[in-house]
Amino acid sequence: MMGQNERVVVNHQQLHYKELAASEKFKQLLAVKKRFTIYVTLFFLIFSLLLPILAFYTNILKKPAIGAISWAWIFVFAQFVMTWIICHLYVKKAAEFDDMADQVLLHHQEEGER
Amino acid sequence: MDVKVVTLFTLIVAVTLLITYYASQKTNSASSFYTAGGGLTGWQNGFAIAGDFMSASSFLGLIGAISLVGYDGIFLMYGALVSYLVVLLLVAEPLRNLGKYTLADMIVERFQARKVRGVTAFNALTISIFYMLAQLVAAGDLFKLLLNIRYEISVVLVGLVMLIYVIFGGMTATSWVQITKAFLLLGSTFVIFVMVMAKFDFNFLRVFEEMQTATPLKEAYLAPGAKYANGLDAFSLTLGLILGTAGLPHVLSRFLTVPNAKVARKSVVYSIWIIGLFYVMVIFLGFAAAKFVGAQDIVAANPAGNMAAPLLAKILGGDLLFAVVSAVAFATILAVVAGIVITGATAFSHDFYNEIVKGGKATEKEQIRMARFASIGITVLSIILALFVQKMNVAFLASLALTVAASSNLPVILYTVYWRRFNITGAITGMLVGLIGTILLVALSPNVWSPEQGKALFVGEPIFPLASPGIVSIPLGFLGAYLGTVFSARKEQNGNFEEILVKSNTGSDIKGVSHHGV
Numbered sequence: 001m002m003g004q005n006e007r008v009v010v011n012h013q014q015l016h017y018k019e020l021a022a023s024e025k026f027k028q029l030l031a032v033k034k035r036f037t038i039y040v041t042l043f044f045l046i047f048s049l050l051l052p053i054l055a056f057y058t059n060i061l062k063k064p065a066i067g068a069i070s071w072a073w074i075f076v077f078a079q080f081v082m083t084w085i086i087c088h089l090y091v092k093k094a095a096e097f098d099d100m101a102d103q104v105l106l107h108h109q110e111e112g113e114r
Numbered sequence: 115m116d117v118k119v120v121t122l123f124t125l126i127v128a129v130t131l132l133i134t135y136y137a138s139q140k141t142n143s144a145s146s147f148y149t150a151g152g153g154l155t156g157w158q159n160g161f162a163i164a165g166d167f168m169s170a171s172s173f174l175g176l177i178g179a180i181s182l183v184g185y186d187g188i189f190l191m192y193g194a195l196v197s198y199l200v201v202l203l204l205v206a207e208p209l210r211n212l213g214k215y216t217l218a219d220m221i222v223e224r225f226q227a228r229k230v231r232g233v234t235a236f237n238a239l240t241i242s243i244f245y246m247l248a249q250l251v252a253a254g255d256l257f258k259l260l261l262n263i264r265y266e267i268s269v270v271l272v273g274l275v276m277l278i279y280v281i282f283g284g285m286t287a288t289s290w291v292q293i294t295k296a297f298l299l300l301g302s303t304f305v306i307f308v309m310v311m312a313k314f315d316f317n318f319l320r321v322f323e324e325m326q327t328a329t330p331l332k333e334a335y336l337a338p339g340a341k342y343a344n345g346l347d348a349f350s351l352t353l354g355l356i357l358g359t360a361g362l363p364h365v366l367s368r369f370l371t372v373p374n375a376k377v378a379r380k381s382v383v384y385s386i387w388i389i390g391l392f393y394v395m396v397i398f399l400g401f402a403a404a405k406f407v408g409a410q411d412i413v414a415a416n417p418a419g420n421m422a423a424p425l426l427a428k429i430l431g432g433d434l435l436f437a438v439v440s441a442v443a444f445a446t447i448l449a450v451v452a453g454i455v456i457t458g459a460t461a462f463s464h465d466f467y468n469e470i471v472k473g474g475k476a477t478e479k480e481q482i483r484m485a486r487f488a489s490i491g492i493t494v495l496s497i498i499l500a501l502f503v504q505k506m507n508v509a510f511l512a513s514l515a516l517t518v519a520a521s522s523n524l525p526v527i528l529y530t531v532y533w534r535r536f537n538i539t540g541a542i543t544g545m546l547v548g549l550i551g552t553i554l555l556v557a558l559s560p561n562v563w564s565p566e567q568g569k570a571l572f573v574g575e576p577i578f579p580l581a582s583p584g585i586v587s588i589p590l591g592f593l594g595a596y597l598g599t600v601f602s603a604r605k606e607q608n609g610n611f612e613e614i615l616v617k618s619n620t621g622s623d624i625k626g627v628s629h630h631g632v
Contacts, residue, residue: 029619040203044196083386097619101619
């Protein structure tokens with residue numbers, strides 16, 4: 001017991017973070033964040049890197065879409081729209097992450113005081 | 115030289131010096147010099163990021179490229195916009211939550227090791243100088259074209275004016291110069307955009323209809339393939355653009371000028387909208403230059419197309435609009451160069467001088483003095499180098515900086531924040547493999563070797579076939595960091611991953627923000 005107490009004193013900073021990192025609430029925050037970030041990142045990487053592939057290795061973008069505007073241009077403008085949409089999707093989601101992070105810190109503080 | 119041009123140039127210098135004067139009164143600590151005390155608001159930093167990022171090469175170069183090669187020109191731009199999603203989702207917030215003044219602070223927060231700080235700072239300086247060279251060469255060329263000032267004189271002139279901002283006003287002056295420039299650039303682009311669209315009766319369909327016959331390329335102008343013979347170069351370039359921004363030290367340092375992760379996030383949203391809207395307008399300005407100026411005149415003024423935008427302005431709005439566009443290009447170069455220099459100077463003064471040499475014990479006064487000396491040193495070195503690389507292609511220099519950033523900084527940033535097993539050896543090998551790998555690939559590429567005399571630095575077949583090395587060098591950087599970690603699997607080297615994880619996700623410990631306001 002004594003030894004453990006000593007470690008708390010000496011290594012307070014370290015232990016504090018280790019405890020927090022192991023807490024249920026924090027793990028939940030990481031899991032939610034990870035799911036969102038991985039899927040969305042994969043999506044925008046694939047969506048944007050598809051443009052050079054489709055433009056140079058297939059003919060599907062060569063067809064006209066609206067009047068003189070071909071699908072190649074629609075796909076370019078779609079990149080802009082995609083970026084703006086994901087940007088705001090993230091901002092909305094990040095507000096949830098913020099709340100969860102506040103909860104984690106608050107919870108930890110209460111635990112510490114007890 | 116035109117009176118209007120000189121008047122507007124003088125006006126820009128006067129306004130920015132006034133900003134510097136006010137900023138200098140608030141620049142009294144290391145924190146205010148390096149990061150404006152971490153006190154910028156969301157919209158301020160958003161405009162500053164945009165002002166930092168929209169360089170003269172993106173303003174003049176992109177309009178030129180689209181005017182000459184049509185569709186293929188967009189491969190130089192949209193990846194750069196998408197890159198801000200990488201910044202937003204993966205990098206900006208952990209960086210604000212972990213860093214103090216520099217990127218190295220963030221990496222060292224996990225691995226308390228001087229060699230990691232040293233390599234990160236060296237990397238930041240190298241990338242900054244490459245990027246700075248690209249801007250200076252562009253400045254020299256531009257003033258020669260616009261004003262008939264000699265290359266050497268323009269490079270020195272830009273260097274001197276920018277040094278005044280950095281030395282006296284630090285990051286506060288730099289940020290406000292960037293904000294001002296972002297407004298000027300966006301405003302003048304918008305005015306020209308409206309004038310262009312008026313010529314087409316604001317009918318977007320008609321723009322595309324008329325562009326099918328308006329250029330020597332005819333229908334091919336609006337289709338892929340006018341510039342890139344195969345998709346590999348376009349793909350590699352796009353990959354480098356998407357992943358490059360999140361590793362650029364002068365963009366990353368902007369996230370240390372705000373008080374917390376929420377404001378960092380908000381500022382990226384502003385910059386995504388500003389840069390996106392700017393790029394959309396640039397596409398139509400490129401079309402208009404092709405139609406109203408004509409490919410022949412654009413190429414006659416400058417083979418790379420850099421004069422397309424000023425020439426278009428002259429046709430649409432006469433000498434006055436020409437002078438405005440020239441002056442805005444001048445402001446653009448000044449703002450971008452100032453951002454690069456202050457980032458390099460901070461890496462030198464904070465990382466090398468204070469943390470490594472002085473063991474973190476240098477006084478505020480000593481640090482500011484060293485940062486000022488470093489600013490002068492970086493500027494003088496870049497000016498001297500710029501005189502030698504005068505003949506090099508500007509886009510190539512800038513893309514080199516971007517690819518080094520994507521290959522050496524980004525893997526280490528991502529692994530530091532997201533990978534538990536990552537260790538010191540991995541961080542160092544990752545950065546060095548990315549840096550050296552990119553430079554080697556470029557040294558063997560068509561940028562340096564060409565079978566035709568005079569087309570590149572050396573005559574001969576390039577060993578590496580692609581002009582943009584990103585497709586190889588970026589995976590190489592990630593692989594270097596991974597293998598370095600796996601082959602040196604010593605536990606004690608892992609750093610305090612739990613601590614990093616908590617801090618980066620909750621923002622429980624933000625350093626380097628002074629709360630006396632800016």
